[in-house]
Amino acid sequence: MDYAMKSFSVLTTSSLSKCVTASASMTQQLLTGRASRPRPFRVTNADRSLKKGIMAYSLADLINKVGESLSVLCVSGLVLDEDGTGVDTEGFFQALPENSVLMVLEKDQKWTPDTVRELWKRTDVARLTFDLYKNNPEDFIGCLNVKATFYGVYSVSYDLRCYAAKKMLKEALRWAVFSMQAAGHILLGSSCYIEYLLQEEQAAKTLSLPQESRIRQLQSMLLGRASQGKPVLVGTAGGSRTTSAPLDGSKKSLNNLAD
Structure with missing residues (x-):
């Protein structure tokens, strides 16, 4: 009995009013949250x-x-x-x-009826309305509402909300940059390989040039000796012999030697 009296004394008018106020505020928050x-x-x-x-x-x-x-x-x-x-x-x-x-x-x-709309209602068979709006000023594209009306009575509407358009555009640009970088690397590697092949061909040509220059130097030395009347060593099939042929003959022998 004493415990019941103590519990009843705790439930004063102020505590009850606080509980009612708290429950009312919670109900209002739930209703406004919806x-x-x-x-x-x-x-x-x-x-x-x-x-x-x-x-x-x-x-x-x-x-x-x-x-x-x-x-x-x-x-x-x-x-x-x-x-x-x-x-x-x-x-x-x-x-x-x-x-x-x-x-x-x-x-x-004051409100006045739309005369243009009244004229449209007389001959209106189908009407398609596009409404582009933004929920947030920072949205990239926003939302698109499409409404189709038939004979001015039947209407169908669809609300398209493009919240992730900016993110999709960023992803598309990121993939475009990646593709450009990959194409650049491929072109750079191809150009390096082609340049390497051209350098090898040029090196092969430069190796054949010293042999031709040595032949020309030998021809000039032999021509110089022949012009001075000195004996010239000419190689034949049976061995080598020394001759002091005139200048024209020495030129022919040098040409045969070069060949």
């Missing part, structure tokens, strides 16, 4: 001359970003571009589908 992902919307001005894609968490966040991106000083309201329905509550804003087209209105501005 809706923490921003959703894409397309916002246009009153005359539909400018349209931009904006990512927003809530209605207040969208209004703040609309004022910055469209350079609107005072936002008086947001309406649906299709029928002019006002978007003034957070619940209605959260119920809107992604990529809904909204119109921002300033002071003394």
Whole structure:
């Protein structure tokens, strides 16, 4: 009994209020955590001359970003571009589908129907819409929303999110650089091998040149002796003999020796 009284005394009003506050804050964090992902919307001005894609968490966040991106000083309201329905509550804003087209209105501005769209509805069979937007200003390409509408009633949309486009481009450039380096090494090795073959051929030619120069030197020495009338040693098939032939004969013998 004493233990029960002590336990009951611990549960005062302040402790109970703290527990309730903590549970309420945890519930709010869980609910906001589910809706923490921003959703894409397309916002246009009153005359539909400018349209931009904006990512927003809530209605207040969208209004703040609309004022910055469209350079609107005072936002008086947001309406649906299709029928002019006002978007003034957070619940209605959260119920809107992604990529809904909204119109921002300033002071003394009203929604007007799109006459061009009405003309299109009369003869519209199929319409294909491409919407390119960025979730983060630092994204390389961003996201692409493709929407196809048939007879103005049936619509199909697909949201393509290119988050890793920058990484893929870096990998492609890295492979391109690697291929260029490999091609450079192959060309360098081929040029070195061709140069080596050319040097071997040139060396073979230079080795044959000294033998020809020695023959020419021997011919000049023999011609010099023959012109001075000195005996010249001429080799024959049966041995060698010494002769003092005239100059013309010595030239013929030298030519035969050279041959």
